[in-house]
Amino acid sequence: MNKMKWMNLRMKWLLFLGLGIISTGCLDDSEDDDSQGNWTKVSDFEGVTRSGAVSFSIGEKAYVATGYTGTEYLSDLWEYDPSLNFWLRKADFPGVKRSAAVAFSVAGKGYVGTGYDGLNNLGDFWEYDPATDTWTQVADFGGSARYGAVAFNSSTNGYVGTGYDGNDLKDFWTYDPAANEWTQVISIGGSKRVDAVAFTIDNKAYVGTGRNNGVYQYDFWEYDMVAGTWQQMLDLDDDDDYLLVRHNAVAFSRDGKGYITTGNFSGLLVSTWEYNPVTDLWSEYTGIEGPAREDAVAFVAGSRIFVTTGRSSTVRLDDIWEFKPEEVYDEDL
Numbered sequence: 001m002n003k004m005k006w007m008n009l010r011m012k013w014l015l016f017l018g019l020g021i022i023s024t025g026c027l028d029d030s031e032d033d034d035s036q037g038n039w040t041k042v043s044d045f046e047g048v049t050r051s052g053a054v055s056f057s058i059g060e061k062a063y064v065a066t067g068y069t070g071t072e073y074l075s076d077l078w079e080y081d082p083s084l085n086f087w088l089r090k091a092d093f094p095g096v097k098r099s100a101a102v103a104f105s106v107a108g109k110g111y112v113g114t115g116y117d118g119l120n121n122l123g124d125f126w127e128y129d130p131a132t133d134t135w136t137q138v139a140d141f142g143g144s145a146r147y148g149a150v151a152f153n154s155s156t157n158g159y160v161g162t163g164y165d166g167n168d169l170k171d172f173w174t175y176d177p178a179a180n181e182w183t184q185v186i187s188i189g190g191s192k193r194v195d196a197v198a199f200t201i202d203n204k205a206y207v208g209t210g211r212n213n214g215v216y217q218y219d220f221w222e223y224d225m226v227a228g229t230w231q232q233m234l235d236l237d238d239d240d241d242y243l244l245v246r247h248n249a250v251a252f253s254r255d256g257k258g259y260i261t262t263g264n265f266s267g268l269l270v271s272t273w274e275y276n277p278v279t280d281l282w283s284e285y286t287g288i289e290g291p292a293r294e295d296a297v298a299f300v301a302g303s304r305i306f307v308t309t310g311r312s313s314t315v316r317l318d319d320i321w322e323f324k325p326e327e328v329y330d331e332d333l
Helices: 003-019
Strands: 036-042 054-058 061-068 073-081 086-090 102-106 109-116 121-129 134-138 150-153 158-164 168-176 181-185 197-201 204-208 220-224 229-232 250-254 257-261 272-276 281-285 297-301 304-308 320-328
Touching: 036 281, 054 102, 054 109, 054 297, 061 109, 061 297, 102 150, 102 158, 109 158, 150 197, 158 204, 197 250, 197 257, 250 297, 250 304, 257 320
Parallel strands: none
Antiparallel strands: 036 320, 054 061, 061 073, 073 086, 102 109, 109 121, 121 134, 150 158, 158 168, 168 181, 197 204, 204 220, 220 229, 250 257, 257 272, 272 281, 297 304, 304 320
């Protein structure tokens, strides 16, 4: 981002402060009645309130595991069936209790690894088989032990990169479950980053947001999982819509579009944005109607989208919100 763009952004931010739009540490980015996208509250997450958990989806069901209560690191695993709106506790994650880990799913199995246990950065990885409700330790992550990384998957491989190991990072690694081995791939361009987001559309992954040495990152990158190459897309502040920039957010994709919501940009956010990879442009959608939060999880179970857990200041959360991007905002639903 050039100096003039930064100065314009800084002036806009100071103007917002002067107008008193920002208060109590949260950004009030509420929606008009005709905004696109609608959020509906469903059954609360059945585990204890937490932030920094992980989630992955297998078929029509989703799984939430690990996290931090504010005083305790966690290892429990919960399965969510959206057709029944029901949570069922499954076999605990057998590794060290942790938060800020990553997760992905490949070929009907879930994978959880990296993270932080309150004392150490972690690099172990574990495979979950929902058919037998069992965990198996697999090869340790190929890079350095870390937390605050991002993960995504193709139909055959998982990918993990960025994060923090004592320094901010930009390296990426791919995991082949058939060979049980990690291989380093080309690093993301631009800056190192921690607490970024990633989502996939077809055979491409998109990575952005986060911070490097405490500085918010505006660049946005596309990774072609077939070619193994990165391409820089439009910056997240290309139209001065700086509320898209954030860290500790969540991201997901459905029907050829990507979404980013929640997070923190000098205050907690509820705003939600949709990405169109054909035009390389973002559109603002209705913000999540629950409390503003960071360190939440998001998942797509079948074709349904959900956001849950996270923290609002020092308060950990367990509410669940279903996002319906095809609907128009309805304050009564």
